[in-house]
Amino acid sequence: MELLVFVLASAMVLAGAIGVIACNNPVHAALGLVLTLFGIAVHFVSMEAHFLAAVQVIVYAGAIVVLFLFVIMLLGVDRAEDLSVEPFQIQRPLAVIVGVAISGLVIAAVVRGRSTLGEQLESGVPGDDNIRELARSLFSDNVFAFELTSVLLIVAVVGTVVLTRRQRGGASK
């Protein structure tokens, strides 16, 4: 059962990821991203990070990707990008090599060091308690970081508003 969930979710994650990098159309790529995000949310659930799973869906799928789609529609850049034309011949094979190399390195490290992880996942803190504990961690140990992120968000919002503000009445500017 767990195996089944893991395999299915991993398939979702990887299929979505491949979709993101292989789809011509940005909208399809965004849909691929949603698939990946869902797969990861499933993984979160099976690792008992329920709250994070929900937040993953709400924030990532519900807000970030919607924002992506919004921008795509707003700008009308939804025409397909021609993937067959590549200005730098070497770039693509190189990219694949680098990607595989990075993955390989990390995998190797993980496999080598797996003994420290312990083979069996322990049953974590269940249910509501997980959320409570997360909250405690957020609002006690990391409260400064938490406040900083809120400042960051505000700065980001203000910055974006300034960036995208349309200059009306060219005479004054």
Place this chain on the structure above:
Amino acid sequence: MAIDDVINDGLGGISHNVITGRLEDLVNWSRSRSSWPATFGLACCAIEMMASGAAHYDIARFGMEVFRASPRQADIMIVAGRVSQKMAPVLRQVYDQMMEPKWVISMGVCASSGGMFNNYAIVQGVDQIVPVDVYAPGCPPTPETLIHAIETLHTKIEQGEILRRREQNGGGAHIHVEEIPAGSIPVLLGRQADG
């Protein structure tokens, strides 16, 4: 309403019970009970068409108050009023945008035959452009007349007769309308003796 009526009404036209009834009957029944008209009003008749949706006549009884603005979701096009030469291509386009199965009611004499406007501007009968299933007479037809036309159409739909005939003669969306290139018609050379 007696309770018997309610019970007997049941599935309306379907005489079989649920188990032995044919699927085709059910489909025809549903098509006749739920035929959504397209919002396509042209002239005077459109006013009467809307009036037939209002409190006194209420075509909602036939499940028809769902006037669909998008032709994709509409089943019946009620051509309500005179069709001008300028409107004709638009009308045909709306018809083409409707999905099969679709039906056309030509409402009023102007739509049916040009009516009293036998002149340059009006298409003499909308059946030159789209295949018409039911003609409603009158100028404009009263809501009662329109409801009668609708009921007539419903009966025809329920019998499946129209669709069968269309299949035979390739009617419906497959009907071909001859295209007359604009500009090739000698319209202004001299005046005919009898106007």
Place this chain on the structure above:
Amino acid sequence: MADSPDETIEESSEVAEVPEPEMFGCPMTDSRGQLVLHVDRDRYLDVAKQLADEGYAMCVDLTAVDYSEHMERALPSSATAERFEVVVNLLDITHRRRIRLRVQVPEGDAKVATLFDLHPGTEAMEREVFDMFGIEFDGHPDPSRILMPEDWNGYPLRKDFQVGTIPVQFKGAAS
């Protein structure tokens, strides 16, 4: 431009004759109690402007008549009967009076100055006249057909345009 206001004005039988009527130098007649000003094509805009200053600030109606089958109509002698006539109805809201301008437009050169700059509300009416009679309006900002399809042949309200049934000019609709 009315050179001889003294001449008798032919009028239809029932209307009482108005002695030497004239306004801004244009012959003026009375049609069933309504003021009619017969304006020369060249002075048309000018007179309309003067009338607007007089208070006739609103142009209620602008239309035309094709008199090709009724050339012998009653006109003041100073006006030459032409095939087309542009008819403009002006209204003075403050003094509650109306006046009508009739402008003769020859068939060969069916052109009139536009009233658009004076009365923007004539935009659609002038287009309609152009559409129906083929009379062009000089300086009109958007001289295109308004009621008939763009590729229509002929001007329907001309008398030589037959009324009768015409086959559907069906252009086909791309979907």
Place this chain on the structure above:
Amino acid sequence: MNILHRIPAADPLLEAESFWWQPLAVIGLKVLVVFVIGLVGTMFMVWFERKIVAGMQNRVGPNKAGPFGLLQTLADGTKLFFKEDLIPEKADPFVFRIAPFLAFVPAFLVWAVIPLGGDFTNGHDGTVTWFGEVTRVQLADPPIGVLLVLAMSSIAVYGVMLAGWSSGSKYPLLGSVRASAQMISYEAALGLSLAAVLMTAGTLSTSGIVSAQSSITNWHLLSTGIVPFVVFLIAMTAELNRPPFDLVEAEQELVGGFHTEYSSIRFALFFLAEFMNVISMSALLVTLFLGGPQPLYLGGTDIFAVLGPFGGTAWLLLKVFAFLYMYVWFRATLPRLRYDQLMNLGWKVLIPISLGWFILLAALQVARDSDVSGLRYSLIVAGCLVGIALAYMLFQAALNVARRNRDAEGAAY
């Protein structure tokens, strides 16, 4: 050994010692029943709306399909099912096909976490015993139940958005941009008013929330001070694209909005999803604020007690029904808001109000938790109110400045 064991409290069934066919059968049965009831309820809702609107307009409403027109929706559905289906030439075929399901599935999934009944009286935790198994009258009770609903409603945006985009024509695109902007804006107000409930209840699980509302004074409608309820109601109406917020499908403006190009069964799915959402969100509202299946004691007695284990269900239905009627009422009477008014209402009214109220409630909660005396308690309240008032004035001032700037620039038109 089973992953289901690791989803604690999702359903007491899953913690049973012998996990064999009985729990599975009960789960399967529940899924089936909820699905069927959901579908039938939706069909009933469509009929209900058409009949009630007709009644309010002095009309009769559907009465030819089946007794009292009850089968009208069936006829509509069957007809749509057998209608020609078309994917427009300019459409993006893949997305066009998938969009209706993206709208439909989340609408159904919300049902999974709504407590549909059960015994919550006298401090019971809402479990019932069926076929010898202890279970809840609820498909699943994850610890993050309410968040799941939020997640689903944020997924529902995709259906609308992608439908409009993939149709490849202008009106649907306009409709879908409107829809997604609207749904995203109101999500914030929805979440904030929800937070007030969560804070009062102290749990995210829906059954927990219901348990917390043991008597009418504990109903979150009252215990959170009505404001979150009102905000939630408005935000929910907007989220559902129901009148007076039905800009998305404003026929008079955008023909059919995002589903203009849809026909046949795909359109039916959108149609179903809309009504399904109305019912499920009403159920959520009842769960959050009106005690869900909790009975209302009239003169000390629970009038549905005779129904035994289904008494709670009867109460839930009754409460949901009231809201369904309210929605129909809205549709029949209210004119539609304009797009910018809708946005103003969401961003400049609802979000500040729900945020301010949330802060107030939080302060009160803290005060209560730390057992402060009456004087300090009222000082805290006063301080909060002053703070909120100041923030509100600042906000208004900012709005005024913005308006003045806009007026100055507005000459650009």
Place this chain on the structure above:
Amino acid sequence: MTPTTTWYLVLAAVLFGVGVVGLMIRRNPLVMFMCIELMLNAVNLSFVAFAQAFTDISGQTAVFFVMVVAAAEVVVGLGIIIAILRRRPGATIDDLAELKG
């Protein structure tokens, strides 16, 4: 056979690699952004896996922060993209050199 932490970490590594590849081969700025999201998610996944393995909630806390930062980043990034694409429709990432000022 049940999945262990290693499995999750391997999956995260692969996902990260895919993100890297995408970032390098795609030229549409929006899609590149998505690839960055992929990489961030890979990291999130490993964080949660570690949190699970060591029964320490700080891993999940970190994920929470990553999400917030990702949201902020997307907002600003998309803002920049909008500003640029408005002036130069159809710009690819190579044209973004104009940011150099």
Place this chain on the structure above:
Amino acid sequence: MTLISDEGAQELRPRSELTASELLREVASVLRLSEAEAAKLGDLPEDPDEDQTMVINMGPSHPSTHGVLRLMLELQGETVLRCKPIIGYLHTGMEKTGEQLTFMQGGTNVTRMDYASPLNNELVFSMATEKLLGIDGDIPERAQWMRMLLSELNRMSSHLLFMATNGMDLGAVSMMIYGWREREEVLRFFQKVTGLRMNHNFVRPGGLAADLPPGWRDDVLRILDMLPERLEEYDTLMTGQPIWRERLQGVGVITPSEALALGATGPILRSTGVEWDLRRHDPYLRYDEVEFDLIVGSYGDAFDRYAIRLNEIRESMRIVRQILDLMPEGDYRIQDKKVTPPPRARIDESMEALIHHFKIFTEGFKVPEGEVYVAIESPRGEIGCYIASDGSPTPYRMHVRAPSFVNIQCLPHMMRGGLVADAVAVISSVDPVLGEVDR
């Protein structure tokens, strides 16, 4: 759903195809401003930003364009930058057909123009014919009062129709039904009097087609008793409703000078504060003998136009009540052998009457040469009829000055800078009837 019916130069052209001066000129034409005034707007042509604007078609088959009006809107986001109405989709050639029909038959032609207030159309045509015949002073009293009664009732039914469609366009679906419900009551009375619900051809040169049926007074009283209470309902449902006000107030504003320059009449002109109603300022029939108030707005916005129409229903009811009191006995048509067919009863008795009857309905009556323009106040504004006669039984030229045709020119003005939703409210508040726009 995108409409592909190419009308060439009649359409709004995309900015990319226009040079700045062309755009200016086009703006001038579309906005119906003189070019000099348009130049003052200045900023418009400078801001082409082609990729940020989108041209959409509203109509001719669109639920809120009141028939077959087609609007091309250039949008930036949801803001309307430019708008151009394209009409003619209902062009019926009525003016041409009018030249073929005798003066006797003409009524049946003109009545189909403004199908929301057919009796006013017949009335203006009949009055123009009477003026040409020179019998406009001899119309019997009762006929005049009857004409007023019908005209006012028709005004009520037309404004009720407006209430319905206006409500519908703004999303108040029930209002739609309520408006029709009340209108239906008025139509019943018409049906009783004229035999038809619409397109009556009841008002004819020389009088009316028939006398009022027995019991008409009770029927009218029933309507008058029923309506006030229903109008109060409208007030609750719409006038006092905050969303309704939000949607209409300040939308589609037009100033008095603009309205006058564009030739707008009726509720549009009155909404700007200009007192101009032909019933008061150029009285015809017996309007100078009844008391009624002119309803005048002050902001020139859509709400004013709504309120004016609502209150005009009340004023019409007031007029109708006075008509009930003042209605004299007498003949309902002029006894002039030339224009009046003999009564039905005499046809059975007298051969001459039969011949007379036959001739009047086949050949018609000859109308002396001349030309007149007669205008009355229809629910939409000044409806005028210009008839030129060459002395034959058919008009040589029959032209109707349709209020909607002129009023519709205000649309681009009113919509500019508004939202798409406002566009709908604006169209609705102008209340055009496409039958009379396109004729």
